[in-house]
Every structure is written in C-alpha cells, then in structure tokens.
Amino acid sequence: MSCYLGVDGGGTKTEFVLVDAQGRVVARDLQPTSYYFGGAGLEAVEEVLRAGIANVTAGIGTEEVGYAFFAFPGYGEASADVPALDALPGKVLGHDRYECGNDMVSGWAGSLGGRDGINVVAGTGSVAYGERAGAAHRVGGWSELFGDEGSAYWVAVKGLAAFSRMADGREPRTALYGAVRTALGITEDLDAIGVVVDRWQGQRTRVAALARTVTAAAEAGDERALGIVRAAVAELVELVEATARALGHDAGEVVPVSCSGGLFEAPVVLAEFRAALAGTSYDLREPLHDPGLGSALHALRRGTS
Numbered sequence: 001m002s003c004y005l006g007v008d009g010g011g012t013k014t015e016f017v018l019v020d021a022q023g024r025v026v027a028r029d030l031q032p033t034s035y036y037f038g039g040a041g042l043e044a045v046e047e048v049l050r051a052g053i054a055n056v057t058a059g060i061g062t063e064e065v066g067y068a069f070f071a072f073p074g075y076g077e078a079s080a081d082v083p084a085l086d087a088l089p090g091k092v093l094g095h096d097r098y099e100c101g102n103d104m105v106s107g108w109a110g111s112l113g114g115r116d117g118i119n120v121v122a123g124t125g126s127v128a129y130g131e132r133a134g135a136a137h138r139v140g141g142w143s144e145l146f147g148d149e150g151s152a153y154w155v156a157v158k159g160l161a162a163f164s165r166m167a168d169g170r171e172p173r174t175a176l177y178g179a180v181r182t183a184l185g186i187t188e189d190l191d192a193i194g195v196v197v198d199r200w201q202g203q204r205t206r207v208a209a210l211a212r213t214v215t216a217a218a219e220a221g222d223e224r225a226l227g228i229v230r231a232a233v234a235e236l237v238e239l240v241e242a243t244a245r246a247l248g249h250d251a252g253e254v255v256p257v258s259c260s261g262g263l264f265e266a267p268v269v270l271a272e273f274r275a276a277l278a279g280t281s282y283d284l285r286e287p288l289h290d291p292g293l294g295s296a297l298h299a300l301r302r303g304t305s
C-alpha cells in the first residue's frame with residue numbers, strides 16, 4: 001500500500017494522478033467528464049473511474065492504493081446523490097480507503113499545496129474555496145443557469161450577447177462580431193440561434209468553449225472583449241472577497257490567493273486578475289501544482305495523517 005491516488009473531475013475532463021509515498025508522480029491518465037448531473041449520469045462516471053483507475057494502476061493493482069481522493073464536479077450540490085457518489089469509487093477500487101469531495105478542493109490543494117488560503121477556479125464553471133485554521137468555505141459555483149459568474153461559460157455567454165447586440169445594431173460592431181461568426185461557422189447572423197440552441201442544445205461545455213474566442217479578441221486589442229474579461233475578473237475577485245470574509249479574515253490581513261481553471265490560461269485573464277489584486281491584502285501566489293497532483297497530494301496527506 002505505497003501509492004496514493006488523486007482524481008480531479010471537471011466539466012470537460014477527469015484527471016487521474018498516482019503518487020508514491022514521497023509525493024512523486026508514478027502515473028497519470030486523462031478521461032472524459034465526470035460531471036454526473038450534466039447529463040453523464042452515475043453509470044458514465046463509474047465507467048470513467050474504471051478506465052482511469054485501470055490505467056494508472058496497471059501492473060500494480062488497486063490494493064496498492066493506500067488512500068485516494070476523488071474530487072467530483074457537482075459533489076455536494078444535490079445532497080440526495082452524495083451517498084451514491086460516495087459509493088462509486090469503492091466499487092472500482094475494491095476497498096474503502098478513500099474519500100470524495102468537490103473538485104474545488106483539488107484546485108485549492110493543488111494551487112496552495114494544502115495550506116491556508118483561497119483558490120478561485122474559473123474553468124467551465126467558477127467557484128472559490130478556502131481554508132483557514134481547519135475551517136473551510138465555498139462561495140459561488142451555483143451553476144451556469146443562475147451563477148458561475150466569471151467562468152468560461154459566463155464569458156462565452158457575454159460574448160454571444162455582445163455578438164447579438166452588434167448583429168442587430170444595438171452596439172457598434174467590433175472585431176468580436178466577426179470572431180464569433182467564425183467560431184460558430186455561420187454566414188447568417190440568426191444562424192447563431194440554430195447552432196447554440198438547436199445543434200448544441202445549449203450544452204455547457206460547447207458554449208464555454210467560445211470563451212477562447214472572447215479572450216483571443218481581448219488579447220488582439222478588442223475593447224468590447226476586454227470589457228467582458230474585466231467584468232469576469234471583477235466577479236472572480238468578488239468570490240475571493242466573500243470567501244475571505246466568511247473565513248473571518250480581518251480587513252487588511254494578508255490572505256494567500258491562487259487561481260486555477262482553463263480561463264486563466266488566457267494571459268489577458270491572468271494579467272487582469274493580477275492587476276485587480278495588486279495593492280490589496282490578497283497575496284496572489286503562483287499555483288504550486290495542477291489540480292490532479294493536488295488531489296493526489298491531498299490523498300497522501302489524508303492517508304498518512
């Protein structure tokens with residue numbers, strides 16, 4: 001029992017990382033989404049776990065996994081489903097040396113190395129999670145329908161809304177207008193509805209992929225797209241501030257902050273986030289590890305403490 005397994009689920013992918021007792025990576029694997037109530041269902045998540053666990057434990061077997069941490073997107077967001085989700089990994093591992101949690105924990109564990117502070121995630125969705133002296137708090141992540149402000153999905157929808165306003169003359173057209181048309185593969189503006197609503201069925205991950213179009217336009221100097229990025233960053237900062245208040249940080253107290261998730265891969269997003277926190281008591285740290293490794297190191301700490 002010398003290995004520790006971390007699983008970091010997401011709206012688009014699920015990462016498996018196996019580390020040894022020294023925290024060194026032994027194996028990694030990537031599988032599709034484990035967002036169980038995004039249409040995938042528990043059976044699909046079980047299949048994802050089977051495939052990923054088989055790949056990272058090939059040649060050693062699951063008995064060698066001393067402890068595991070499974071970070072699922074949506075975990076805890078439908079309390080009646082928690083027992084069924086909690087039971088899934090046991091069916092695949094064949095033992096009960098594991099625990100499950102929300103994927104915001106793997107983002108935090110990776111970025112801050114399991115130390116006190118707040119990590120804000122802007123992936124397909126958005127959420128902030130922090131810990132301080134054993135207390136934990138979450139802010140945001142209320143779904144794309146009535147939350148997830150500042151996420152890739154949110155940025156994409158703002159981009160589509162700007163496109164529609166430019167298309168029918170409520171706003172002057174900028175480069176963003178043409179960029180959205182190209183991304184949607186349309187030559188008639190109204191076909192945007194057909195693509196997003198009919199062909200994509202408003203699918204969360206497909207819509208969120210358009211965030212890249214917005215950040216690319218912002219990076220190319222489009223002021224309208226930059227405005228969307230700045231609005232997203234303001235939302236993400238608000239998540240951090242509310243988390244800090246809930247954790248009992250006094251105004252002016254230095255709070256370690258980090259960020260993770262695909263949206264931050266856009267240099268303009270990271271630069272704006274850094275600028276927004278500059279001169280405040282929020283101390284933006286470079287993420288120490290990716291969420292997959294964070295999850296595995298979390299398993300190592302939990303399994304050996």
Ligand SMILES: Nc1ncnc2c1ncn2[C@@H]1O[C@H](COP(=O)(O)OP(=O)(O)OP(=O)(O)O)[C@@H](O)[C@H]1O
Nearest residue numbers: 010011012123124125152208209211212261262266
């Ligand atoms: N350069 C970029 N600009 C804008 N968005 C980006 C960029 N790179 C990645 N993204 C977006 O990030 C999202 C994926 O992020 P990530 O891999 O963190 O998601 P996830 O883990 O599947 O989602 P979640 O954590 O919300 O469940 C996609 O929607 C993608 O469009």
